[in-house]
Amino acid sequence: MLIAPSILSADFANLQRDLDRIANADWAHVDVMDYHFVPNLTLGLPVVESLLKVSPIPLDCHLMIDDPDRWAPSYAEAGAQSVTFHIEASKEPRKLAADLRAAGARAAMALKPATPFAPYEELLDSLDMVLVMTVEPGFGGQTFMADQLPKVQQVREAVQRRGGEVWVQVDGGVSATTIEQCAEAGADVFVAGSAVYGAEDAAAAVDELRELAKGCAAHA
Ligand SMILES: O=C(CO)[C@@H](O)[C@H](O)COP(=O)(O)O
Numbered sequence: 001m002l003i004a005p006s007i008l009s010a011d012f013a014n015l016q017r018d019l020d021r022i023a024n025a026d027w028a029h030v031d032v033m034d035y036h037f038v039p040n041l042t043l044g045l046p047v048v049e050s051l052l053k054v055s056p057i058p059l060d061c062h063l064m065i066d067d068p069d070r071w072a073p074s075y076a077e078a079g080a081q082s083v084t085f086h087i088e089a090s091k092e093p094r095k096l097a098a099d100l101r102a103a104g105a106r107a108a109m110a111l112k113p114a115t116p117f118a119p120y121e122e123l124l125d126s127l128d129m130v131l132v133m134t135v136e137p138g139f140g141g142q143t144f145m146a147d148q149l150p151k152v153q154q155v156r157e158a159v160q161r162r163g164g165e166v167w168v169q170v171d172g173g174v175s176a177t178t179i180e181q182c183a184e185a186g187a188d189v190f191v192a193g194s195a196v197y198g199a200e201d202a203a204a205a206v207d208e209l210r211e212l213a214k215g216c217a218a219h220a
């Protein structure tokens, strides 16, 4: 079970300091947005390369970009521990996942809220993680979409049926009030931006989220 604070809610003028504030987390979640796939622009490969040099914990890069087939492998080559591409933007997801693994990263596929999982279930054997978005991608601080929980459950059931080692990640509106529902539905990797960086003590918020998720039957 992993807690991955999103640095989208950090202070972009103090990213190293804000990574150090969450050194007790498992991964730092880095939201890469290109103003095309989503209506927001954040940071790209040069910044990720710099963050990799100073981060106390591994980076989990969530790429909300067009043409991930072309651009995503560079994030794996740079040293990101996990690289997530959106299935809506990939033309050759199986090849892309293989490229990410070959470059040494865990390969993950993300699904927007309107994107069903069933058509992509057959990709599970190429993947290390499936990200179920629980908000529309593009911005932090949005309201959690509980209607995505059946999809989380569906992915978890498919993973169990197939007997693979695929992690199920949730991202968007995850907080102390919503994380237990996610864990009960079968998620085991939790991204939280505003709930961590909006707290006075970010490290304490990470610990609280971890305890809440661990307390759920699915992880007991
Ligand atoms: O990918 C995204 C948004 O597109 C997320 O990673 C957000 O950054 C999560 O922020 P909160 O909803 O937890 O504030």
Ligand SMILES: [Co+2]
Pocket: 006, 029, 030, 031, 062, 171, 191
């Ligand atoms: Co994200």
